Amino acid sequence: xxxxxxxxxxxxxxxxxxxxxxxxxxxxxxxxxxxxxxxxxxxxxxxxxxxxxxxxxxxxxxxxxxxxxxxxxxxxxxxxxxxxxxxxxxxxxxxxxxxxxxxxxxxxxxxxxxxxxxxxxxxxxxxxxxxxxxxxxxxxxxxxxxxxxxxxxxxxxxxxxxxxxxxxxxxxxxxxxxxxxxxxxxxxxxxxxxxxxxxxxxxxxxxxxxxxxxxxxxxxxxxxxxxxxxxxxxxxxxxxxxxxxxxxxxxxxxxxxxxxxxxxxxxxxxxxxxxxxxxxxxxxxxxxxxxxxxxxxxxxxxxxxxxxxxxxxxxxxxxxxxxxxxxxxxxxxxxxxxxxxxxxxxxxxxxxxxxxxxxxxxxxxxxxxxxxxxxxxxxxxxxxxxxxxxxxxxxxxxxxxxxxxxxxxxxxxxxxxxxxxxxxxxxxxxxxxxxxxxxxxxxxxxxxxxxxxxxxxxxxxxxxxxxxxxx
Amino acid sequence: xxxxxxxxxxxxxxxxxxxxxxxxxxxxxxxxxxxxxxxxxxxxxxxxxxxxxxxxxxxxxxxxxxxxxxxxxxxxxxxxxxxxxxxxxxxxxxxxxxxxxxxxxxxxxxxxxxxxxxxxxxxxxxxxxxxxxxxxxxxxxxxxxxxxxxxxxxxxxxxxxxxxxxxxxxxxxxxxxxxxxxxxxxxxxxxxxxxxxxxxxxxxxxxxxxxxxxxxxxxxxxxxxxxxxxxxxxxxxxxxxxxxxxxxxxxxx
Numbered sequence: 001x002x003x004x005x006x007x008x009x010x011x012x013x014x015x016x017x018x019x020x021x022x023x024x025x026x027x028x029x030x031x032x033x034x035x036x037x038x039x040x041x042x043x044x045x046x047x048x049x050x051x052x053x054x055x056x057x058x059x060x061x062x063x064x065x066x067x068x069x070x071x072x073x074x075x076x077x078x079x080x081x082x083x084x085x086x087x088x089x090x091x092x093x094x095x096x097x098x099x100x101x102x103x104x105x106x107x108x109x110x111x112x113x114x115x116x117x118x119x120x121x122x123x124x125x126x127x128x129x130x131x132x133x134x135x136x137x138x139x140x141x142x143x144x145x146x147x148x149x150x151x152x153x154x155x156x157x158x159x160x161x162x163x164x165x166x167x168x169x170x171x172x173x174x175x176x177x178x179x180x181x182x183x184x185x186x187x188x189x190x191x192x193x194x195x196x197x198x199x200x201x202x203x204x205x206x207x208x209x210x211x212x213x214x215x216x217x218x219x220x221x222x223x224x225x226x227x228x229x230x231x232x233x234x235x236x237x238x239x240x241x242x243x244x245x246x247x248x249x250x251x252x253x254x255x256x257x258x259x260x261x262x263x264x265x266x267x268x269x270x271x272x273x274x275x276x277x278x279x280x281x282x283x284x285x286x287x288x289x290x291x292x293x294x295x296x297x298x299x300x301x302x303x304x305x306x307x308x309x310x311x312x313x314x315x316x317x318x319x320x321x322x323x324x325x326x327x328x329x330x331x332x333x334x335x336x337x338x339x340x341x342x343x344x345x346x347x348x349x350x351x352x353x354x355x356x357x358x359x360x361x362x363x364x365x366x367x368x369x370x371x372x373x374x375x376x377x378x379x380x381x382x383x384x385x386x387x388x389x390x391x392x393x394x395x396x397x398x399x400x401x402x403x404x405x406x407x408x409x410x411x412x413x414x415x416x417x418x419x420x421x422x423x424x425x426x427x428x429x430x431x432x433x434x435x436x437x438x439x440x441x442x443x444x445x446x447x448x449x450x451x452x453x454x455x456x457x458x459x460x461x462x463x464x465x466x467x468x469x470x471x
Numbered sequence: 472x473x474x475x476x477x478x479x480x481x482x483x484x485x486x487x488x489x490x491x492x493x494x495x496x497x498x499x500x501x502x503x504x505x506x507x508x509x510x511x512x513x514x515x516x517x518x519x520x521x522x523x524x525x526x527x528x529x530x531x532x533x534x535x536x537x538x539x540x541x542x543x544x545x546x547x548x549x550x551x552x553x554x555x556x557x558x559x560x561x562x563x564x565x566x567x568x569x570x571x572x573x574x575x576x577x578x579x580x581x582x583x584x585x586x587x588x589x590x591x592x593x594x595x596x597x598x599x600x601x602x603x604x605x606x607x608x609x610x611x612x613x614x615x616x617x618x619x620x621x622x623x624x625x626x627x628x629x630x631x632x633x634x635x636x637x638x639x640x641x642x643x644x645x646x647x648x649x650x651x652x653x654x655x656x657x658x659x660x661x662x663x664x665x666x667x668x669x670x671x672x673x674x675x676x677x678x679x680x681x682x683x684x685x686x687x688x689x690x691x692x693x694x695x696x697x698x699x700x701x702x703x704x705x706x707x708x709x710x711x712x713x714x715x716x717x718x719x720x721x722x723x724x
Contacts, residue, residue: 045723087529087581090690097690250723258716265709272705276698283588291586291687292578471720 037224042249043256044230046468050124052263053117059264060110061216065209067103075155077201079194082157083293101279107149108285109271111308114145122388123410125233125397130226132389137219139386144212146309146382151204153306154197158290163303165200166192171316174372191296232466233397239465248466284425302427310424311417315381315443317428318436319374321365327373328360330441334448341452377440384447391450396459403457409446416442496618496656498592501599504681505692507539513682514538516675518549518560520628521580524569527560529581530686537689574612575624584680584687594687599680603673607635607662618656633672634665 008022025031035041074093076085089096118138121127127135154165169192173183188195227237236246250256280286284307289300305313319327335356339349362368396402399410416439423436504510514535517527533556535545545556552561566576584594591597601619605627608616613626618638627633639658645651667675685691 084529090688091529091531091534097688097694101694254719255723258712258719262709262712262716265705265712269702269705269709272698272701276694276701279694280585280588288586288588288594291582468723470724471717 037220038257039251039253041224041252042236042245043228043252044236044246044466045248045250045255046230046232046466047228047256047259048231049263050116050120050231052260052267053113053120055260056113056263056267057110057117058216059267060106060113061212064103064106064110067099067106068205068209070099071103072205077155077198079157079197079294082155082197086156098275101275104286105271105275105279105281107152108281108306108308109274110145111149114142115308118142118385119414123399124229124231125392125394125399126229127389128229128233128392128397129389131223131229134219134222134226135389136386137215137222141212141215141219142385143382144208144215148204148208148212149306149308151200151208154192154200155204156290157197157294158287159292159294159298159300160287160290160303162192162294162296163300164305165196167303168305169196171375171378174375176368176372229397230466231398232400232463234462234464234466236466248468304425307421307425310422311420312378312381312424314420314424314436315440316374316378317424318433318440319370319377320433320437321370323437324363324365324370324373326437326441327377328363331356331359381440381443384444387447388450391447392454393451394454394459396462401460401462403459405457406454409453412442413446416446495591496600496604498596498600498619499603501593501595501680501684502677504677509678509681510538510685511540512675513678513680513685514540514549516629516679517682517686518551520679522552522560522562524562524564524573524577524625524628525580526562526577527581527686528579530560532556532558532560534689537692538685573624577625580683580686582687584684595680595684598683599676602629602676602679603633605630605633605636606659607637629672629676630665632665632667632675634661635663636661
């Protein structure tokens with residue numbers, strides 16, 4: 001870069017396309033971008049099915065934006081007109097029903113794909129050094145995605161839209177001192193109303209999509225800076241061949257172009273099966289209650305968030321007044337564990353103990369009520385995912401070379417997460433509350449005890465070259 | 472006299488309450504009807520019996536062309552609440568009047584078949600059972616009560632077709648608690664006949680519910696037909712994409 005402008009001169013007989021590309025390349029790094037980001041981006045050759053979900057997530061993002069643009073042409077963000085405008089799209093706009101179903105199915109599929117994408121990161125240690133920043137950008141994308149889905153869900157202005165928003169915004173009211181004012185500021189009114197609908201529309205249509213696009217770009221830039229990891233968890237850049245590229249890596253084009261193309265075709269098969277034959281998905285993708293226009297006078301008997309929020313919602317509901325005592329005991333035990341087992345500096349241990357003491361005092365029934373701590377745990381259950389790069393102390397990255405019993409730990413975590421998700425869709429009976437409390441403890445223990453369990457056991461020898469079975 | 476009335480009122484609640492405790496009156500399966508004849512019959516029943524109090528504000532009269540009707544047929548036989556076939560199925564009853572007369576505003580029925588689905592059954596199942604379980608109840612303002620929605624504000628719109636019925640109640644041992652008895656529903660008494668017998672009324676209701684199901688999503692037929700073609704295309708496409716991928720990857724050792 002820099003220096004006087006150097007024009008590429010091609011022979012006169014060269015094809016027009018080549019000349020046009022050369023003209024652009026002299027003024028804009030088009031070929032360089034293509035080659036650096038994809039064409040000649042060398043990626044490990046042993047990517048398996050778990051490595052498809054990133055590109056699928058990007059596909060879904062583009063689909064949501066395009067279907068969203070067409071929906072915005074006909075949707076009316078007014079409390080009196082919103083519900084009717086959605087039915088107008090379903091009935092009167094040519095192919096409106098298809099665009100609507102693609103958008104609603106796309107929203108749920110986005111979360112399925114993103115959860116699978118995060119699972120890949122978890123099992124292969126993709127978040128380990130030097131890829132911590134990719135993980136942090138990814139976590140920010142996850143937060144924005146949840147916010148985007150939450151804001152979008154209010155827009156149809158059905159019963160579940162209205163009351164779900166009412167419950168979640170009221171959660172902010174549990175924050176001491178600033179809570180009620182914060183809720184008022186978010187809502188723009190004393191209850192969820194037309195003011196709320198208008199601003200949620202603005203957030204959903206432009207504010208968050210812009211942030212999401214920026215974060216996805218940052219996520220990919222960070223990835224390309226250090227290079228992709230792989231199912232074996234070894235660094236392919238440690239072994240460079242005579243051509244200057246890692247011996248165990250291949251250019252993304254054409255190999256991952258064709259692989260992702262195949263992955264996309266299978267995804268579209270599943271996606272289309274849902275869009276054309278089961279768009280409601282038994283009331284999980286399009287909730288039955290949401291076909292009733294929002295009525296501030298009638299509370300539905302059972303308010304539940306959409307399925308993709310239910311694991312974290314379960315954690316919130318599990319935090320009852322009785323559970324506070326269990327939490328206080330658990331915090332005390334954790335501090336004792338840190339004092340006895342960790343190699344932290346004495347000063348750090350004292351600070352940890354002081355914070356724990358403050359928390360325990362705060363959890364006493366006379367100080368801060370369980371509702372507040374429920375919100376804290378709800379938030380913590382999401383934020384703790386971001387801390388993975390610093391919690392995982394395993395000497396190997398990938399689950400393939402960890403002791404076999406580690407796989408059981410991951411299985412228990414996965415089962416707890418899914419159980420919390422299921423329980424979040426059900427009414428809270430006493431039995432279900434106990435199970436969600438147990439699963440909450442398992443969920444947090446997975447992360448908070450990870451510095452110890454992830455380093456324990458006999459690890460398998462990690463190979464120097466990738467394990468790859470030719471096709 | 473006042474006490475007796477209260478007692479009767481309380482007893483009238485019992486049939487409904489029995490089911491409220493156990494999660495609701497069991498829903499019958501609505502017969503599947505996709506043929507034009509049934510849907511047209513359902514449309515006829517809808518505009519005659521429902522559109523007086525209820526609206527279907529998202530439904531345009533001329534969308535009935537999808538059911539094989541011409542504009543003239545719609546105009547001459549079904550255009551009750553509007554002047555032109557391009558207009559929506561609105562109702563003339565004002566919400567304030569409805570609230571005063573019935574105690575509740577009759578809900579819009581455009582998407583009612585989608586709204587009433589639940590783990591207990593589909594929206595069609597709910598509506599099919601609801602429309603067939605009205606019974607005479609002199610303690611209610613309208614004189615009618617319903618098994619699926621106890622103390623519903625809606626009267627039996629199709630009573631002339633079904634006739635007047637009351638529920639038979641019987642005492643039986645409680646399945647959950649030994650030694651206790653429960654008061655449960657044990658069938659119907661036909662107090663006065665209607666113009667249709669039970670089978671005819673069930674068929675008519677099935678047609679009406681099929682129409683409501685269609686009206687909730689008029690594009691569903693197109694959706695499914697198109698879906699078959701899309702899935703066939705994508706299956707071939709995915710197969711070709713797979714083989715293309717394999718042809719490139721055989722070079723990777």
